[in-house]
Amino acid sequence: MADSFESTEPLDLIKSLLDETIVVKLRGAREIIGKLHAYDSHCNMVLGDATETIYQINDSTKEITPIEKKQSEMIFVRGDSVILFSSPDLDG
Amino acid sequence: MSGNFSSIAASNAAVNELTSEVDSLYLEQYAFTTSAAIVGSLNKSVFVLLRDGRNLFGILRTFDQYANLVIQDTTERVYLLEEKQYGEIFQDNFLIRGENVVMFGELDLDAEDDHLKEFTKIDYKEANAKLNKKNEEKIKKGREHTKTYLQQGFTSDFSKADLY
């Protein structure tokens, strides 16, 4: 009986996302969408052509609105801010 | 006889060159360390920004690999940006635990007080009291924001320890 199942840790699965566009959810109600160029076990990442979205609170109405902040041609994201990342929805 | 001397001189030169090559390799190995980044600022006038928002100005005397710092003859300066005021107090020496440092920098002695021209100096206690009040409001707002975010499924990054 061949035990062909190799235990994979979550970070192994992310290898397949290299060179793909991903969405990263960050602390502080932020999201970044960009092309994953590099990552490590701390979830430090380098993303290319990235767009950051901040969800800001309107103090008077207590509404949260997403503000598309800025584009960055190449951005290093420090891992301690990362909550999760995944491939984006097919309909953007 | 002179032949011996010149060959000794030649081999000495070769050994010196080898040693300096080894030296530079050794230094290259340590070029990208915390200590290497800080050692250049030793005995220079520096400012340190702490995570609680305090600005300390003094002379960097020692440090270690964790960026713990010893600053001598320190002045703590409180800036009130909206009111364009500042307050100072002389605090002697500080040993700062590295984890509380946001950033520190070497000051240009000629220009270090230039920005103070646009500020009015007030009593330190008064400045500190005003700053504490501002920080309290910041914390209160941070807490409210955290609550609103959490209620709507977002997370908040606010910490009352980080007021810089």
Add this chain to the structure above:
Amino acid sequence: MLFFSFFKTLVDQQITVELKNDIEITGTLRSVDQYLNIKLENITNKESIRYPHLNAVKTLFIRGSTIRYVHLPKSAIDVNLLQDAARKEAMVSK
């Protein structure tokens, strides 16, 4: 180690460090260490209002743990090399 090596290749480039308090500081990268603490020179100061004394600063040491982002010049980076290095690093750490 991957990003430590990565930043070493970016020494002498102009980068913008964005701290966790939203402040941005642009300067020339002079040094980095294993904790990704960053040392910058020739600070251009967009944030002179928040930190008025920053105008007189020659070199700035920024503690890695306070950094949120580093904005990098795309031209200074070989993307394919970086991706390969990330793949290798992923194998090594397994």
